[in-house]
Amino acid sequence: MSFVDVRPYFRKVIKEADAKLVEWNDAFNEDNIPKTIIDKRCFHILVGKFKVVNIDQPRFIQFSGDATITLYYPAAKNLPQNVDDIIAKGQAIVERAMMAKNRVTQPSIKSVQVINFDPSPMSRSNDNAVRLTIDFSLVIVLELPTV
Numbered sequence: 001m002s003f004v005d006v007r008p009y010f011r012k013v014i015k016e017a018d019a020k021l022v023e024w025n026d027a028f029n030e031d032n033i034p035k036t037i038i039d040k041r042c043f044h045i046l047v048g049k050f051k052v053v054n055i056d057q058p059r060f061i062q063f064s065g066d067a068t069i070t071l072y073y074p075a076a077k078n079l080p081q082n083v084d085d086i087i088a089k090g091q092a093i094v095e096r097a098m099m100a101k102n103r104v105t106q107p108s109i110k111s112v113q114v115i116n117f118d119p120s121p122m123s124r125s126n127d128n129a130v131r132l133t134i135d136f137s138l139v140i141v142l143e144l145p146t147v
Contacts, residue, residue: 002142005108006047006067010136013102014043014069017092021071038072038122038129045069050140063140066115069093071132072122083130087119090132097136111139 014021022042024033033042050065071093073086094114096102103109116135122128 002108003047003050003063003065003140005106006138006140007045009102009106009109010045010067010069010097013096014045014093016096018089021089024072033072035129039074041074042072043069044072050138053139058144058146060141060143062110063142065138065140067136067138069134069136071134073130073132074128083119086130086132090117090119090134094134108140108142109138110141111137113137 011023014023018041020041022037022040024037024042024044026032026044028046033044046068048066048068050063052061053064054062056062071086071090073082094117097112098114103112113136114134115137116133118133120131120133122131
């Protein structure tokens with residue numbers, strides 16, 4: 001198992017929180033999500049940079065890194081309950097992502113911590129959609145192959 005476990009891990013957590021959320025599959029760009037996708041309530045996963053924090057040769061290498069999940073909801077006249085809805089959905093995702101039982105079923109992701117939870121309008125000039133950005137800090141351990 002490796003870094004490629006990060007995106008499926010968060011995808012599973014998000015789908016457990018809300019199976020109806022649609023993934024925006026552009027690997028890096030979230031600025032081009034069409035309104036038709038936002039209207040369905042969507043999410044985007046961005047896997048960030050990882051750095052080595054510990055090497056125990058010949059057994060493993062430990063990395064620290066980050067991942068960002070962004071949820072997009074239509075604002076429907078920017079009503080407070082729409083903001084409350086996206087915050088509640090984000091909280092459900094955070095709770096599931098940080099549960100030890102969700103990590104023990106796979107060998108590489110050893111720690112997940114939330115470091116940022118930021119609801120905001122889609123942009124300063126567009127409050128027709130609500131965006132929630134959740135940043136996570138991760139610890140991944142890669143076991144080295146034995147020769």
